């Protein structure tokens with residue numbers, strides 16, 4: 001779907017991101033250091049990198065040749081890298097935190113998202129290249145160390161654990177974060193602002209840390225306090241929360257949609273300033289993604305239905321039991337539209353680049369899981385879900401793995417059932433619902 005995304009010939013072992021952040025919408029000096037291991041002999045290799053002003057690239061400390069073409073940065077080291085060798089690439093550049101790209105689907109704006117007093121980032125689907133050079137592919141994961149310096153009156157946050165906060169000359173602060181677990185570049189979060197860090201505990205003492213612009217702490221407090229309930233509800237269905245911490249980054253932005261950035265979901269303020277039912281739907285959706293899409297990463301963008309379908313499925317299941325719409329009624333509506341969505345947006349597991357984040361990947365894909373539950377029954381369905389999140393925890397997996405695992409756990413070959421649901425041009429009958437009908441395609 002994005003044929004140039006991600007890169008071959010090596011594996012990233014860790015990213016070190018250095019940002020000397022200055023002020024909103026103001027360029028600043030940045031460096032990305034990548035520790036990698038080659039998987040073949042390399043005379044040159046690529047990174048995904050877009051915009052910004054490139055200064056220099058070194059490999060193992062020696063200046064390397066660097067050529068840019070579109071979003072590809074081709075690096076030619078002075079001497080070739082042997083197969084299986086560890087090597088270090090350092091890219092220095094001036095970062096431009098105003099770089100944003102646009103999609104005509106649920107994503108809209110992605111990349112750097114400036115806020116009145118700082119920034120948040122929205123890397124999904126392939127906007128991390130606007131922020132740092134790397135392997136910008138959902139199935140290629142690595143741990144990240146963030147080292148962000150800010151003016152003394154700002155707070156920087158990122159995925160994972162705050163390792164240290166130290167004063168540096170010029171009344172500045174250096175914030176170091178460790179992602180703890182590997183993550184896909186599309187799930188990176190780093191934000192700067194006049195934040196308050198609101199700490200609490202979830203089930204089992206799980207550390208919770210919300211990151212909230214000062215003026216929004218009180219107005220969002222009541223909904224943010226529901227996270228422990230959401231964790232408990234999801235853990236009852238899916239098993240243990242897969243990371244060491246969680247929190248909500250309240251975005252002081254008019255972004256249309258939240259994002260499941262790993263261990264620290266970005267939730268635009270409007271999602272937390274309206275009605276309770278909608279707020280909880282958004283919160284449960286992003287939290288469910290920590291299991292589906294974050295802990296179990298996508299193998300490729302064509303597997304997006306797995307993560308969005310599950311996030312929507314649990315969001316609706318939760319909402320129905322907490323004052324929201326009937327899940328079954330929503331699925332019946334999605335069923336009626338499914339042939340039209342197949343035509344307009346591709347079958348659930350067959351998106352194309354322009355229709356990737358259209359409705360088929362949300363309610364249209366939750367419907368596939370709903371059909372699977374009707375087919376195998378509640379108990380087997382829950383076993384499949386738990387086997388998926390525990391068996392593929394910390395790994396990338398896609399449609400093929402899901403069909404195989406569902407078949408194994410249910411004890412019946414589900415290929416013939418799931419393939420038409422996921423790839424067919426016509427919507428199959430809904431098991432146990434002979435009265436459900438699909439509207440004609442227009």
Ligand SMILES: [Zn+2]
Pocket residue numbers: 285289307308311
């Ligand atoms: Zn989602």
